[in-house]
Amino acid sequence: xxxxxxxxxxxxxxxxxTVVVATHxxxxxxxxxxxxxxxxxxxxxxxxxxxxxPRTVETADGDVFLNVFNPPLRMIIVGAVHxxxxxxxxxxxxxYDVTIVDPRQAWATPERFPDIRIMxxxxxxxxxxxxxxxxxxxxxxxxxxxxxxxxxxAALASDAxxxxxxxSRGTHAKRIQRLETAGFDESNHSRIHGPVGLNIGAxxxxxxxxxxxxxxxxxxRGAAA
Amino acid sequence: MSTETRDILQxxxxxxxxxxxxxxxxxxxxxxxxxRPAGSQLAIAENGDFVGSVSGGCVEGAVVAEALEIMRSxxxxxxxxxxxNDEAWEVGLACGGKISVFVERLE
Numbered sequence: 001x002x003x004x005x006x007x008x009x010x011x012x013x014x015x016x017x018t019v020v021v022a023t024h025x026x027x028x029x030x031x032x033x034x035x036x037x038x039x040x041x042x043x044x045x046x047x048x049x050x051x052x053x054p055r056t057v058e059t060a061d062g063d064v065f066l067n068v069f070n071p072p073l074r075m076i077i078v079g080a081v082h083x084x085x086x087x088x089x090x091x092x093x094x095x096y097d098v099t100i101v102d103p104r105q106a107w108a109t110p111e112r113f114p115d116i117r118i119m120x121x122x123x124x125x126x127x128x129x130x131x132x133x134x135x136x137x138x139x140x141x142x143x144x145x146x147x148x149x150x151x152x153x154a155a156l157a158s159d160a161x162x163x164x165x166x167x168s169r170g171t172h173a174k175r176i177q178r179l180e181t182a183g184f185d186e187s188n189h190s191r192i193h194g195p196v197g198l199n200i201g202a203x204x205x206x207x208x209x210x211x212x213x214x215x216x217x218x219x220x221r222g223a224a225a
Numbered sequence: 226m227s228t229e230t231r232d233i234l235q236x237x238x239x240x241x242x243x244x245x246x247x248x249x250x251x252x253x254x255x256x257x258x259x260x261r262p263a264g265s266q267l268a269i270a271e272n273g274d275f276v277g278s279v280s281g282g283c284v285e286g287a288v289v290a291e292a293l294e295i296m297r298s299x300x301x302x303x304x305x306x307x308x309x310n311d312e313a314w315e316v317g318l319a320c321g322g323k324i325s326v327f328v329e330r331l332e
């Protein structure tokens with residue numbers, strides 16, 4: 001790999017741009033393919049980008065390996081609470097670009113969340129700005145309807161691959177009622193994992209974070225959970 | 226791109242900026258129960274330091290050894306590892322999968 005190509009790859013990564021590295025395996029010749037580029041392998045690169053899976057393409061000149069560099073998965077955590085303090089670094093370690101959303105400035109402090117991006121906006125405003133997509137997980141942890149409900153409504157209007165909401169069965173049932181009053185039906189709100197997390201008997205905030213991270217992973221990888 | 230992948234590429238860039246020879250290894254294909262998927266990467270510095278992984282630790286030693294040679298020659302190489310290939314390679318994948326790893330010098 002040429003240093004110039006590596007630098008461009010690192011620049012694309014920093015700017016959160018999708019890029020494919022095409023490598024001719026016999027010679028080692030390489031080039032970058034960006035979405036929309038006029039490249040002979042543009043269609044194959046688009047398939048690799050969409051599936052987020054590298055692939056090897058046979059060409060007249062020999063095999064070309066297409067390695068996909070999509071921007072990172074994202075997790076938006078609503079509620080700068082104790083569980084979030086465990087979940088945010090866990091998600092970061094798992095490869096997610098994490099944002100904590102909480103308008104209560106006493107909670108959302110850099111001291112409580114070192115190295116994690118914090119937005120002190122209201123959840124509906126924050127989600128409008130963050131534009132969650134099919135590579136985004138959204139977890140609400142405040143169990144305060146004033147904060148969780150607008151976040152969940154925005155989440156349900158998005159393609160987020162995972163939506164989870166902390167709260168007991170009773171809390172969740174009331175939440176569902178409020179969402180139905182707001183016009184969401186079961187085909188929408190059944191996307192919400194509630195009570196949040198896998199049933200592993202989690203008690204402490206860190207254990208609950210593990211159960212959430214496990215459920216998010218299962219949703220991402222298409223495993224039943 | 227995962228955080229891990231970013232760290233690997235950044236390490237490669239940092240090592241080279243510090244004047245060290247660097248090689249990159251990338252899993253290009255897998256068969257069976259290979260431990261790391263295609264696209265997984267390993268960056269190797271000339272003193273044998275490495276970050277990332279191309280298997281669960283089964284073949285990294287052999288990849289690092291080849292990488293040191295490729296740093297000298299500059300000729301990229303595709304290495305195949307697997308249980309059915311144990312005549313060519315003393316290191317097999319304990320898990321029974323097969324992987325093909327592309328190793329190149331950072332120029």
